[in-house]
Amino acid sequence: MNNLLIEKTQSTPTIQFDFLSNVLKISGESFPENTAKFYSPVLEWLREYIEQLDSATEVTMEFNIIYFNSSTSKIFMTIFDMLEGAVENGKKICVNWRCDEKNETAIECGEEFKEDLDVLPFNLIIEGDQ
């Protein structure tokens, strides 16, 4: 499987899905013109990736999002539901939801995703100024 790399724009995040290291990163802003269209290859890659995943491999999905709009929120929920399904099937996946300590909105959004998930390990990581 190939890696998935998408460079950021002013309204779309950087996507770095590394097949070999099993670290999948989404970072930046997300308010695309057409959210479904932007995330369609991302969801497609994830589906294929989960399919080929064995239950020994440890996967980390890193989110570091400054702002995302409401249609992105729905896509993220779809991603978490996919991961949750995979965890139920014995895959080892965890999500790190990283946010700046000053970004209260991103922290709250992370908490709200976490509340809606049962088995997917979802770590809220609050970071100070570097």
Place this chain on the structure above:
Amino acid sequence: MNFDLYDFYEEVKTKRILYFYCGPIAHSSIEAASYTLRKHLQFEEAGNSTTQAVFSIFIEQAQNILNYSAEKLGNQEDDQENELRIGVVVIGNEGDGGYFIYCGNRIHTKDITQLESKIEAVRNLSKEELKALYKEKRRKEPEPGSKGAGLGLIEIARKSSRPLEYNFSPINESFSFFSIRVVVER
């Protein structure tokens, strides 16, 4: 036409308008405006939560114009991907350190009832009820005719400090002007 640019500039300054735009909106206009809007709010020391709320309401409203305004630039029936839709956006200071985000666009008069019921369905809900509704809709299929997730209005209501204010003004038999005004207090 008697239009004095300096008078206009002074009025905008006096009324403490941060941003205004009237005309065709492209996604790139939203990107550009979002950059200056954030800088402006930081400069005004609006605070992170207030800045994020104003920013978020602006994006949702501007994207609503882009998706749903019934007024388009020219006749672009064959180029739906790149069509520009027309609307008006004003962001200004409201009371003690608060802000208003005021947007408007043409809609088809026949769509008023549906839009009104969507707004009424969220405008008097508590923050807890809005959160529950947001989470419920986030996992549901979007309604027919929706171009996004159908969460925009709930998101706007969640970030608003007061019940949403909105209005429909008749233009002619087919069209009306829809406006929505949202206030974020500090």
